[in-house]
Amino acid sequence: MIDLHVHTWRCRHAEGTAEEYVKSAAKRGVQVLAFTEHLPLSAELAARVPGAEGYAMPLEELPDYVEDVRRAAALGMELGVDVLLGIEVDAVPAGLTDAASLLGAYPFDIVLGAVHFIDDWAFDDPEHTERYTEWSIDDLWERYFSDLTTAARTGLVDVVAHIDLVKKFCFRPHGSLEALYSRTARALAQAQVAVEVNTAGLRKPCREIYPSQPLLAALRHAGVAVTIGSDAHCPEEVGAGMPEALATLREAGYRSALVFRNRQPQEVGLDDL
Ligand SMILES: [Zn+2]
Ligand SMILES: [Zn+2]
Numbered sequence: 282m283i284d285l286h287v288h289t290w291r292c293r294h295a296e297g298t299a300e301e302y303v304k305s306a307a308k309r310g311v312q313v314l315a316f317t318e319h320l321p322l323s324a325e326l327a328a329r330v331p332g333a334e335g336y337a338m339p340l341e342e343l344p345d346y347v348e349d350v351r352r353a354a355a356l357g358m359e360l361g362v363d364v365l366l367g368i369e370v371d372a373v374p375a376g377l378t379d380a381a382s383l384l385g386a387y388p389f390d391i392v393l394g395a396v397h398f399i400d401d402w403a404f405d406d407p408e409h410t411e412r413y414t415e416w417s418i419d420d421l422w423e424r425y426f427s428d429l430t431t432a433a434r435t436g437l438v439d440v441v442a443h444i445d446l447v448k449k450f451c452f453r454p455h456g457s458l459e460a461l462y463s464r465t466a467r468a469l470a471q472a473q474v475a476v477e478v479n480t481a482g483l484r485k486p487c488r489e490i491y492p493s494q495p496l497l498a499a500l501r502h503a504g505v506a507v508t509i510g511s512d513a514h515c516p517e518e519v520g521a522g523m524p525e526a527l528a529t530l531r532e533a534g535y536r537s538a539l540v541f542r543n544r545q546p547q548e549v550g551l552d553d554l
Contacts, residue, residue: 286510295514299353305516307360317367323378367391372432391541394438466503480522481512
């Protein structure tokens, strides 16, 4: 089993130390575990978003995080868990100030790119769902996927995280999403990024893996590669939903997934996971 997306207490909205995650991974049969803590928010984004201090680790802790993962990797060697150093970046324009230099300062194995904010709104925060009423849901989805495509094209990220996060609280357009999905899938293929199959959606109100089956089918059709992650926010969630992730991938026609080391993709067969 592989799990290329987990958080620790450092982001201020998750629980558990890196070493606790490694112990949990060993117990649950996860052989490759990537820590992908939220990159400290840019000053520009932090100034704009209310409650920003609860969404990512403070800038001064980034070296400590890297050290946490180094220590966790040493424990992983003992327990048979291959530990990777990753990061999750808010790849919206206001989030990218200094991101390139921060990403270049450490030997990251994998960089996830995400859209958690639309302007000043943390639309995936359960505390701020009242703002969905300010939008036409069709417009919101168009805007979200447009921002996501822009994020994929930054050249800074290896993998697009939780690609249809906008469905989290079940605000869904009524019309067909086929055109939006195929346009997005083609753009991501062109940007040469992978997409993760993220099982956190199963634990959220939408009760569905990110991406949905029709979107995953469009990604497969466009030739977009995949990784797999739980987006665990506590040690008990490491490896959560992996049988469902594998079934979803097989249904869409995938035979393999990617693991990134030193930002380089390596293919692993689903049958070996
Ligand atoms: Zn995220
Ligand atoms: Zn995450």
